[in-house]
Amino acid sequence: MTAHDRTLQQPVAARAALSARGLSKRFGDFQAIDDVTLEVAEGTIHALIGPNGAGKSTLFGLLTKFIPPTSGTITLGGTDITRFKPEEVVRQGMVRSFQISAVFPHLSLRDNVRVALQHKHGLDRQFWLPERRLNALNGEVDALLDKVGLSDLAGRLASEVSYGRKRALELATTLALDPQVMLLDEPMAGMASADIGTIADLIRRSGEGRTIIMVEHNLDVVEDLCDRVTVLARGAVLAEGSFDEIRASQEVRESYMGAGHD
Numbered sequence: 001m002t003a004h005d006r007t008l009q010q011p012v013a014a015r016a017a018l019s020a021r022g023l024s025k026r027f028g029d030f031q032a033i034d035d036v037t038l039e040v041a042e043g044t045i046h047a048l049i050g051p052n053g054a055g056k057s058t059l060f061g062l063l064t065k066f067i068p069p070t071s072g073t074i075t076l077g078g079t080d081i082t083r084f085k086p087e088e089v090v091r092q093g094m095v096r097s098f099q100i101s102a103v104f105p106h107l108s109l110r111d112n113v114r115v116a117l118q119h120k121h122g123l124d125r126q127f128w129l130p131e132r133r134l135n136a137l138n139g140e141v142d143a144l145l146d147k148v149g150l151s152d153l154a155g156r157l158a159s160e161v162s163y164g165r166k167r168a169l170e171l172a173t174t175l176a177l178d179p180q181v182m183l184l185d186e187p188m189a190g191m192a193s194a195d196i197g198t199i200a201d202l203i204r205r206s207g208e209g210r211t212i213i214m215v216e217h218n219l220d221v222v223e224d225l226c227d228r229v230t231v232l233a234r235g236a237v238l239a240e241g242s243f244d245e246i247r248a249s250q251e252v253r254e255s256y257m258g259a260g261h262d
């Protein structure tokens with residue numbers, strides 16, 4: 001299914017999964033995020049793009065409450081999370097990939113997913129688990145590894161697999177937390193072009209029944225995957241719309257896309 005098909009399937013007034021109103025962040029004298037209002041519709045894949053230093057990572061940090069805002073409000077699924085702690089945001093159903101779910105290089109792929117699932121089920125502080133609980137977890141571990149195409153490598157150490165497969169593993173450990181909203185921070189960064197299609201497919205499949213907001217510099221990926229695009233520049237929203245609308249904007253072309261992406 002293309003992003004265009006997904007857009008056509010959206011109800012006219014889809015509910016907001018995540019919204020930010022008047023969000024600002026100052027670092028000393030520097031205004032990193034300047035009065036950003038953003039609405040991410042439920043069930044969509046929403047891209048955040050913009051030149052280096054535009055404030056994309058800072059905005060992700062604000063949304064996940066790792067960075068306290070100077071002003072503004074954030075609502076997740078109708079709940080005001082502006083004053084939440086990062087771990088409360090996770091419990092509320094929003095997870096930034098590669099945040100909680102760091103890959104442990106010395107563990108097997110299977111054990112990496114198991115650790116994330118134990119975290120999800122609140123079992124990570126228990127030294128001993130009854131066999132029945134362990135077996136139930138094994139089924140979930142296998143299903144997640146299968147979902148991201150890593151079943152054949154389940155026993156391999158994370159340090160031994162390719163970069164693309166580590167990224168697939170990161171996606172599995174994020175999915176283990178079963179988030180309603182997933183924030184993906186440059187999922188294609190450092191990826192060999194042969195792996196980009198595979199990871200894009202994984203993201204599309206992972207997005208079924210969830211909302212995804214992703215920072216991505218690869219505009220072909222954004223065009224292929226994303227229903228809606230917000231362009232940030234100098235900490236403020238420069239434009240928002242479908243990829244085609246964004247591409248047609250003279251202002252966006254001048255400040256970010258250049259004339260190269262047709």
Ligand SMILES: Nc1ncnc2c1ncn2[C@@H]1O[C@H](COP(=O)(O)OP(=O)(O)OP(=O)(O)O)[C@@H](O)[C@H]1O
Pocket residue numbers: 027030032050051052053054055056057058059
């Ligand atoms: N803790 C901080 N203290 C001071 N300035 C900061 C801090 N964090 C970020 N900045 C500044 O805020 C601006 C936005 O940075 P940010 O990393 O959010 O941009 P970005 O759009 O993610 O860039 P990139 O695409 O290069 O990752 C930059 O000028 C950066 O130097």
